[in-house]
Amino acid sequence: MQPWLVADAHVDVLMKLLDPNIRFLEDGPALDASLPSLAAGHVATQVFALFVSPQADAGSQLHDVLCEIDAFYDQVATVPTVRHVKSRTDLRAARTQGQLAAILSLEGGGCLRGSVEILRMLHELGVRGMGLTWNDANELADGCGELRGAGLTRAGRAVVRELQRLSMWIDLAHLHDAGVRDILRFTDGPVMASHANSRAIHDHRRNLTDDVIREIIRRDGWMGLTFEASFLSDGPTTAEDVFRHLDHVLNLGGAKHIGFGSDFDGTSHAVQGLARSSDYANFAEQLTERYGHELAKQLLFDNFEAFLVRQLPA
Numbered sequence: 001m002q003p004w005l006v007a008d009a010h011v012d013v014l015m016k017l018l019d020p021n022i023r024f025l026e027d028g029p030a031l032d033a034s035l036p037s038l039a040a041g042h043v044a045t046q047v048f049a050l051f052v053s054p055q056a057d058a059g060s061q062l063h064d065v066l067c068e069i070d071a072f073y074d075q076v077a078t079v080p081t082v083r084h085v086k087s088r089t090d091l092r093a094a095r096t097q098g099q100l101a102a103i104l105s106l107e108g109g110g111c112l113r114g115s116v117e118i119l120r121m122l123h124e125l126g127v128r129g130m131g132l133t134w135n136d137a138n139e140l141a142d143g144c145g146e147l148r149g150a151g152l153t154r155a156g157r158a159v160v161r162e163l164q165r166l167s168m169w170i171d172l173a174h175l176h177d178a179g180v181r182d183i184l185r186f187t188d189g190p191v192m193a194s195h196a197n198s199r200a201i202h203d204h205r206r207n208l209t210d211d212v213i214r215e216i217i218r219r220d221g222w223m224g225l226t227f228e229a230s231f232l233s234d235g236p237t238t239a240e241d242v243f244r245h246l247d248h249v250l251n252l253g254g255a256k257h258i259g260f261g262s263d264f265d266g267t268s269h270a271v272q273g274l275a276r277s278s279d280y281a282n283f284a285e286q287l288t289e290r291y292g293h294e295l296a297k298q299l300l301f302d303n304f305e306a307f308l309v310r311q312l313p314a
């Protein structure tokens with residue numbers, strides 16, 4: 001039987017690659033999602049987030065994002081078993097060659113400073129998805145940690161329109177509820193949440209309400225459950241907690257619209273036994289045992305693949 005494949009919609013490896021002592025090709029404690037770790041977990045699609053600390057000043061945010069893209073071009077896209085996927089054509093080629101489909105997404109639009117021109121240039125460099133904010137507020141919208149709780153600014157709306165025009169996905173993770181409501185009001189196409197869980201199961205500002213999850217499903221979007229322990233439960237957290245969130249989304253009708261966005265290399269609290277990409281090997285077995293081969297395959301890979309086919313340009 002063909003081994004399972006995994007699609008993961010969020011890791012923060014690129015941020016770590018800004019440290020010249022850390023190498024993507026090397027397995028070791030420095031990276032959860034190194035190339036050997038991804039291979040051991042049978043990861044066939046990996047979205048690489050571009051994240052910079054909101055504490056960085058305006059100029060250095062864009063600088064850091066460009067350096068992360070450079071690290072991606074230098075250390076990730078050059079690997080013969082990896083393909084930088086920017087289109088459906090690239091995705092098909094990656095599948096034919098059995099390569100890891102590597103996709104760039106922007107986690108937080110602070111580096112744009114409200115400018116669609118910079119977004120267009122990031123798109124030229126191959127960025128294919130974006131979340132408007134991290135937890136802080138920026139020129140586009142308030143993140144989920146901003147007390148003011150405002151929705152989208154004029155610049156935020158312009159960026160959303162440009163994302164749609166460019167066929168880039170709109171990522172709801174980290175956005176304040178008010179911004180999520182605005183996006184759902186101003187758009188009617190698919191939206192996604194790359195790494196977030198269910199707020200009904202664990203009341204955390206980074207998790208999605210049932211209304212939003214239902215809307216993602218209705219629009220043929222996608223959400224990735226994430227393995228940051230503090231978004232899953234209080235206290236020690238295991239794969240069982242991931243399954244509680246998964247069961248809830250399945251009950252809402254999300255069997256074809258859910259998968260995983262691990263947040264490896266970005267989590268502050270790891271789930272027991274689910275702390276690096278290679279742990280997908282065990283996790284896939286647990287999923288198969290619990291949900292059966294067909295559904296497990298769908299959750300691990302097929303759903304995100306179908307979303308990519310719907311979302312990526314030809």
Ligand SMILES: [Zn+2]
Nearest residue numbers: 107174195266
């Ligand atoms: Zn994040």
